[in-house]
């Protein structure tokens with residue numbers, strides 16, 4: 284018997300290009316996972332917070348066999364990994380995905396003020412944890428994910444984390460960017476993050492802009508116009524060329540640019 288999808292928690296948006304966004308707007312992370320069905324299989328990019336059953340949503344939207352690929356290993360993208368059998372990811376974030384997240388480290392994300400909607404009924408903040416999951420296959424720059432009629436190329440886009448990847452459908456000019464690109468606070472100060480690599484990534488993605496028709500980011504407003512990447516690139520160059528941080532708090536430097544900001548370690552110039 285199919286489980287009833289929780290449309291009170293998940294906000295599903297299907298776009299004319301066949302990309303299905305599965306958002307969780309009731310939590311401050313406002314994370315999106317993405318589902319794209321081809322003729323042979325469906326690609327699920329990320330599994331969200333894990334607070335409600337994303338697999339029920341996926342099965343409601345497509346009857347194809349599902350391949351789940353993580354854009355990276357941060358907790359807001361791997362929460363429901365355990366519900367899927369086929370899981371791929373970049374080697375750079377494997378340790379994080381395998382480790383999962385214990386309940387103690389989830390507390391900031393489970394506090395009442397983290398929610399702007401009622402919590403899903405099955406979520407118990409006292410016990411919730413993200414189980415570690417094994418990865419069936421690692422993928423890297425240049426690998427192709429063929430769904431049957433639609434092909435996505437993997438771009439290694441590190442900076443936010445070492446194992447961050449984006450997905451480029453060249454035929455349609457679609458970029459599903461993961462956390463490399465989004466409006467709001469962008470950051471590379473966590474373990475595995477690197478401001479230097481982030482700079483290379485936005486430079487590289489900015490060069491792709493003439494080939495893009497649309498960008499799907501994993502947080503906040505979406506989809507985004509491709510020119511947004513150029514703004515990110517230009518902002519990063521300003522930082523590189525000496526723009527002063529707007530704030531430095533507890534060893535992290537924050538640079539404000541209106542609709543987005545960057546947060547790096549104070550020692551970001553020494554990043555690998």
Ligand SMILES: [Zn+2]
Nearest residue numbers: 357359462501
């Ligand atoms: Zn994220």
